[in-house]
Amino acid sequence: MxxxxxxxxxxxxxxxxxxxxxxxxxxxxxxxxxxxxxxxxxxxxxxxxxxxxxxxxxxxxxxPIGELIGSSLPKTNKPWLILITGFLLGFVVTVAEPDVRVLASQIDQVSEGEISNLMLVYSVAIGVGIFVTVAMARTIFSIPLKYLLVGGYSIVFILALFTPQSYLPISFDAGGVTTGPMTVPFILALGVGVTSVLQGKSSTSDGFGLVALASIGPIISVMILGVIFG
Structure with a gap:
């Protein structure tokens, strides 16, 4: 109460x-x-x-369910299962994210259907899923966060050279809306749950940074969408 x-x-x-x-x-x-x-x-x-x-x-x-899933997966001793589960959870949570739906509907309206609602939602969800997988791999294999952030944003800056101008603002907005009230709590709880079980991991240093990585994925996925369809 x-x-x-x-x-x-x-x-x-x-x-x-x-x-x-x-x-x-x-x-x-x-x-x-x-x-x-x-x-x-x-x-x-x-x-x-x-x-x-x-x-x-x-x-x-x-x-609670995010932390429970995160703490249960490492006990299987199957890193591939953690990575696949991270991708699937990142994907489905993003599809359910209200902020992503609002952005997609607005873009569908102003582009007169050129960038459809579902196409943008699923592109953003795939980007989040991939980078949640990267975040899980970082936790499992102790990869420094700074290398992944530098590498991710290097890809963003390179893709920006080839992405049509109309897609650039959409891609960065897509990265912002994934840090919404549905995605952030679940991903953070998942990361803290995984690090609480893995030996030698700290929930403070290894359980966070997932949202920073997850927000890169939508930027890259929408830019690739622009390169392909723009």
Missing amino acids: RDMIEQLKEVVMAILPMALLIIILQYTVIGLPTDLFIRFLAGVVMVGLGLFLFLVGVHIGLL
């Missing part, structure tokens, strides 16, 4: 400043039509309720 109250406080503190600012602007500057302003207030209430239930669900279900 105490955790639910804390989640409620977080949601109120996240939404209240924005709502107050819009209300102040409504009566001082913008003067929205009454029906639109009422829809805004109703939307704030529904967003707050939805975000509260979502955060409660993350803490009750996603985080």
